[in-house]
Amino acid sequence: MKSNLKNDVPLDLEKIPAHVAVIMDGNGRWAKKKLMNRVKGHEKGSQTVRTIVTASARLGINVLTLYAFSTENWGRPKAEVTALMMLLKKFIVSERDELQKNNIRLNIIGQKYRLPEDVQKEIDITLELTRNNTRMILNLALSYGSREEITSAVKNIAQKISSKALCVEDITQDLISDHLYTRGQPDPDLIIRTSGEYRLSNFLMWQAAYSEIFISDVLWPDFSEDVFIEILKDYQKRDRRFGKIECSISNDG
Numbered sequence: 415m416k417s418n419l420k421n422d423v424p425l426d427l428e429k430i431p432a433h434v435a436v437i438m439d440g441n442g443r444w445a446k447k448k449l450m451n452r453v454k455g456h457e458k459g460s461q462t463v464r465t466i467v468t469a470s471a472r473l474g475i476n477v478l479t480l481y482a483f484s485t486e487n488w489g490r491p492k493a494e495v496t497a498l499m500m501l502l503k504k505f506i507v508s509e510r511d512e513l514q515k516n517n518i519r520l521n522i523i524g525q526k527y528r529l530p531e532d533v534q535k536e537i538d539i540t541l542e543l544t545r546n547n548t549r550m551i552l553n554l555a556l557s558y559g560s561r562e563e564i565t566s567a568v569k570n571i572a573q574k575i576s577s578k579a580l581c582v583e584d585i586t587q588d589l590i591s592d593h594l595y596t597r598g599q600p601d602p603d604l605i606i607r608t609s610g611e612y613r614l615s616n617f618l619m620w621q622a623a624y625s626e627i628f629i630s631d632v633l634w635p636d637f638s639e640d641v642f643i644e645i646l647k648d649y650q651k652r653d654r655r656f657g658k659i660e661c662s663i664s665n666d667g
Contacts, residue, residue, distance in 0.1 A: 425643055427474060429650045431603035434470065435479040435553075435625070437617055438463070440609030440633030447633075453497045458635035460505050464512070469639045471516050471550045473646070477599050478552050481617050485525065485559035499530050502556070506536045510543060517549035523595035524558030551599065558595070560619040567593035596621055604649050606642075608634045624656050 438459060445455030463480060470478040483498060490498075513520055520540050529537070570593050574580040580589075591597065601621040605614070610631040614622060628645050630637070 423647060425473075425647055426650055430474045430646065431626075431649060432475070433477040433479070433600045433602045433604075434475050435481070435602040435605045435618055435622075436466070437481045437605070437607040437615060438634040438637075439607060439611055439615075441635060443609060444633040444635040452494060453501070455635055456498060456501055460501060462635055462637050463505070464509060465639055466637065466642055467509075467518065467552055468512070468516065469642055471518055473643075476550060477602075478550060479523070479555060479596075479602065479618070480553065481555045481558065481615075483524075483556045483558070484616060485557055485562055486616065488528070488557070499533055502529075503533045503536050506533070506540050510540050513540065513544050513552070514547070517547045519544045519547040519551050521551050521553045522556055523553050523563075524556045525562070526556060528557045553596070553599075555617070559616045560614075561616055563595055564590075564620055590620070594620060601625065603654075604628065604646075606630060606645055608632055608637050624654070626652055626654065 441455035441459040442452045443455070444458065445452050448454075466480075467478060482502070487498070488495065512518075520537075522537060522541070526534060526537065567590055571580065571585065571589065575582060596618070601623070602618060602625045604627075605618070605622055605625045606628050607613075608630050610629060612629055618625075626649055628648060630641065630645065632638075632641055
C-alpha cells in the first residue's frame with residue numbers, strides 16, 4: 415500500500431524488520447524521463463543498491479533481498495541483457511571489498527547457472543570471500559522467478575519420495591520452505607516495490623504470504639536512504655496479526 419511518508423516519529427531500532435525484500439523497478443523509466451539510454455538508468459540504479467545495502471546493514475536488518483534480474487528478463491533485447499550482465503559483473507567486483515568491510519554475506523537466489531560464465535566466476539569469488547560474514551545476508555535474485563523456484567522445489571521433493579528418502583506424509587509447509595532458495599532464512603517481513611507498480615512480478619510468492627507490502631512512487635535510481643527510512647517507519651506503525659487477533663512487530667517477524 416502507499417502511505418503519506420511525512421512522519422516526524424523517529425525510527426525505532428528495536429522494531430526493525432528482520433528481512434526486507436525490494437523489487438527494484440523504474441530504471442528504464444528514469445532514463446527515459448532524462449532522455450538517456452536505458453542502460454544509464456541501470457547504472458544509476460546500481461549506485462542506489464550500494465546506498466540501500468549499506469543503510470540496511472547499519473540499521474540492523476538481518477536479510478536484504480534485491481530483485482535484480484528475473485527469469486522473464488532474459489526476453490529483453492539482447493543488447494540490454496548483455497549490458498545488464500556487464501553491469502552485474504562490474505558491481506560484483508567493485509562491491510566485493512565493501513561487502514567484506516561491512517561483514518555482509520552475499521547469497522544468490524535463482525538460476526545462477528544461466529548467467530554468463532565470467533559473471534558466475536566473479537560471483538563465486540565473492541560468495542567464497544564473504545561466506546563467513548555475519549552482520550547481514552544480501553540475497554541477489556538473479557535469473558529468479560518464484561514459479562520456477564516452487565516448481566524446482568516440487569521436483570526435488572518428488573525425487574526424494576521416488577527414492578524413498580521421503581514419504582508423502584513428510585510433506586509440510588516447513589519442508590517446502592526448506593527446498594526453496596531462501597531455505598534457513600526468515601520470510602520477508604516487508605516487501606517494497608518502487609516506481610508505483612502494484613504487482614509482485616513473480617517474486618517470493620511463497621515467502622510473501624504474510625509480508626507487509628509498500629508501493630513507492632519513487633523510481634529506483636531516485637530511491638534514497640531517507641525514503642527507505644520513512645518506509646520503515648510506516649512499517650513500524652502496522653499491526654501484523656498473521657490471521658490472529660493481535661501480534662506486535664518484533665525483529666523476528
